[in-house]
Amino acid sequence: MEHITSDGRILVMTAVEGEREAVLRGLKGDTRFKVELAGVGAPSAAASTALALAAGGFRLVISAGIGGGFIETAALESVVVADAIIAADLGAETANGFSSVDELGFGSSRIAVNTGASQRIVQALRAAGQTAVAGPILTVTTATGTSSTAEQLANRVPGAAAEAMEGYGVAVAANKLELPVMEIRTISNAVGPRDRAAWRIKEALQALEAAFSTLTEVI
Numbered sequence: 001m002e003h004i005t006s007d008g009r010i011l012v013m014t015a016v017e018g019e020r021e022a023v024l025r026g027l028k029g030d031t032r033f034k035v036e037l038a039g040v041g042a043p044s045a046a047a048s049t050a051l052a053l054a055a056g057g058f059r060l061v062i063s064a065g066i067g068g069g070f071i072e073t074a075a076l077e078s079v080v081v082a083d084a085i086i087a088a089d090l091g092a093e094t095a096n097g098f099s100s101v102d103e104l105g106f107g108s109s110r111i112a113v114n115t116g117a118s119q120r121i122v123q124a125l126r127a128a129g130q131t132a133v134a135g136p137i138l139t140v141t142t143a144t145g146t147s148s149t150a151e152q153l154a155n156r157v158p159g160a161a162a163e164a165m166e167g168y169g170v171a172v173a174a175n176k177l178e179l180p181v182m183e184i185r186t187i188s189n190a191v192g193p194r195d196r197a198a199w200r201i202k203e204a205l206q207a208l209e210a211a212f213s214t215l216t217e218v219i
């Protein structure tokens with residue numbers, strides 16, 4: 001996949017150490033990658049990514065970790081590769097509902113990715129035996145905990161596949177340096193009512209490890 005990267009390193013940002021360790025296990029010492037901690041939430045992720053990128057020499061930035069899945073699109077333990085990274089709650093509440101920063105004229109809540117590259121990674125993951133889909137990954141400030149919020153987000157972003165809390169922050173930092181960005185999430189829980197007994201964090205971390213193992217073969 002030389003059109004994603006050729007020379008230069010790939011920076012992978014994860015929110016927490018458990019995710020970082022899973023990615024590192026999958027990479028098996030591949031020195032083309034550097035894996036750093038973003039912290040939880042888009043502001044921390046943006047600052048951490050900017051600091052990491054200051055070292056220079058990167059060709060691609062990937063926001064990676066576990067996430068919530070819009071379950072009719074992304075099943076538990078599956079992989080979602082972003083075809084867009086969207087700050088889904090960045091905007092204003094109005095009498096007529098939510099207005100995005102785009103609608104308010106303050107900027108863009110959507111960061112584009114190389115959708116061809118996302119599709120090719122999805123194909124490679126499927127060929128390796130994982131369930132994978134490309135779709136919009138939402139960045140939220142508050143993890144969704146009700147069916148009503150899940151429904152609002154799904155209506156706001158048609159085709160929404162997953163939500164997490166860092167992608168938009170990582171992408172803003174990459175964008176500032178005109179670097180391409182991707183987001184890869186493995187699904188630990190359904191977006192909706194919190195049901196801890198149903199969370200599959202261990203399995204999602206195993207899926208994350210497997211996804212990065214495949215990535216080293218195609219990138």
Ligand SMILES: O=C(O)c1cccc(C(=O)CC[C@H]2O[C@@H](n3cnc4c(=O)[nH]cnc43)[C@H](O)[C@@H]2O)c1
Binds near residue numbers: 018
């Ligand atoms: O408890 C553990 O063992 C553990 C291991 C690895 C990661 C975690 C996390 O809690 C990661 C937090 C991270 O995950 C994203 N996330 C996961 N599910 C959702 C969701 O439904 N909505 C939004 N974000 C979600 C998020 O990016 C967090 O930063 C725990």
